[in-house]
Amino acid sequence: MKRTLSCLLAAVLATAASVTLAQETIKIGAPQPMTGPDAPFGDKFKKAYSLAVDEINAKGGVNGRKLEVIIEDHQAKNPLAATVAEKLITQYKVLVLTGGRASGQAIEIASVAQRLKTPYVVDHPSADAITAKGFDWVFRQNPTGSIYPEAFHKFLMEVPGAMPKSVAVVYDNSLFGKTIGNANMAFMKAKNIPIVNDEAYPVNTLDFRPIMTKVKANNPDMLLLIAVSTTDAILMTRHAKEIGINARAFVGFGGGFGVEDFAKQLGPLAENVFSSAAWAGNANEPLTKAFNKNFLATYKIQPHEHEVEGYSVIYVIADALQRTKLTGNLEADREALRQALLKTDMQTAFGKTKFGNWSGPLGDAYTNQNIYSRDHSVMAQWRGGVLMDVYPKAGAVTNYIFPDPGSKL
């Protein structure tokens, strides 16, 4: 009697298991900062993923299976990013990873993904190293850090009289900060522009006045500010203006220079500051236009680069999944998905996406880096609290103001 019962129970359990297997969602893991100073960014990605996943699932999912994004909080701490990536892969058994938010965390996640043979499609972190280490499990749709300043460098070369007489470069000691700092300094050296300040500061500096005092003493023609943390971006701009640095242009690199808080908290001090960072799709493309409209309607928030990146990466993954035959064997499925990602060639709200191996502006050998990245660079400027694309001319919404007429407070 007892045996019959247990047999019956086993049979019932087995059927239940096979039923759930067929209906089980396809899991995408995303380590993001949901608490701590970078929490607002985690929230942006969460919204973006949800929008894409809801759209895809409403249309019946991918090959009949629904998508699910599992977000794990890494608090913007590098070691924690590695821990949660491993947790997502081994405990939650996600098929693929995305997210990461900042380069320092993404490089940790990339190493884990490579070691545990799980595809990792990077949506926002930009340090070159992430796709320059030969990791064949790591893909990236967004441009690398050394491509970020491309539009700014074009601006300097193409606009008459824009080439500075001297520059001061202030960057944080994170992977992102050093990448962008070096990309800019390599450009300036190639053009024989004197770099009067080369200052690396620790992330979350409380007081930028000493640095800016030092910069002011050299009276640079242009001031390049690089910050991975938004609080640093805001504080360093405020302190630079407070100390009275009188440069022809303040050029910011990094997410913090492009968020609405930058203008909200700095007020008039933000006016005419350039932000050479954020590619948020070409607003004239139909896919991007539709996304901007939908996102605004859903969340009542104007989307920027983070949102369009997070939204598009889900479509890149879904597109590859569509072309993957899932067997239920996690290892085989991950490899099959990696093969499918290699064949990606599509248009998303972010822009054209096709992964390939090529050489970056500083000579880095990229693996699985979006081959259209060099077209994904834009320079914007803060005007009356609104960030407007000003260069290159093709995608500009308004004319740039240069030199900065109100550089002195």
Added chain:
Amino acid sequence: METILQSVVSGVLMGSLYAMIAVGLTIVFGVMRIINMAHGEMVMLGMFGAFWSFTLGGIDPFVSLLIWMPAMFAFGMFVQRFLLGKIIAGGELNTLLYTAGLSLLIANLALLFWTGDYRNINVAYGSPPMRPFGISVSVPLAIAFVLAIAITTGLYFFLSRTDTGRAIRATAQNPDSAALMGINVARIDMITFGLGTALAGAAGVLLAPSLYLYPTVGEILVVKCFVVVVLGGLGSIPGAIAGGILLGLVESLGAVYVSVAYKDTIGFVLFLLVLLFRPSGLFGAGRT
């Protein structure tokens, strides 16, 4: 010349705020032998207090000191009476772990209620800065500096001229003898912890207009304050003041004349040097 003046001024201004946070930490240690790991969170609570009274009530952050200093004093007394008081007898290690736990609790409750968003207070006089002698002095920071001096001076007179102040100092020197002389040591402990918390909260209120705030901002501040306190000599108030100003100056001058990247390194090298030649800190009396 302008550069050196500017960096000295910036250093002293920041240093005065380090000093004020450190004074709160040091008197608690001096009297109660508690290394309060939750001190940074008390600063954070002060910052949030100033933020909310400014945002919701339109109260100027510096005026809101009148609300938040007494409130934080009461909060400190409460924490000492109902949470810490029972564990003090267990020794320094126990209280260290206990306050570390308390720090996590406060920071995470703040995360829960206020989310991880960073905020800041934009006062109307935030910019432009004053420009005496061609150097730039931020107005909110200058006001904070003046108030920090006023509060610290007030504390000094309280400790040296009033009966309660004398009782606090007596307890710091020798709790057993103090008790024998008729001092209610338990009451003094409560007042001292309240004072330390009020100073931390006040420092938070003063810092809020010059800085940004989020629930875990205490972490950044408290590390510096431990350096300051040990630098000046654990338990010594003049030591904490001197240590704070010294750290501010060293960071500022070090950033300008050596390297920004080594700013913190310079601070810690100074710290090691002081401890090497004066193991009990600049003003430390050593253990008696």
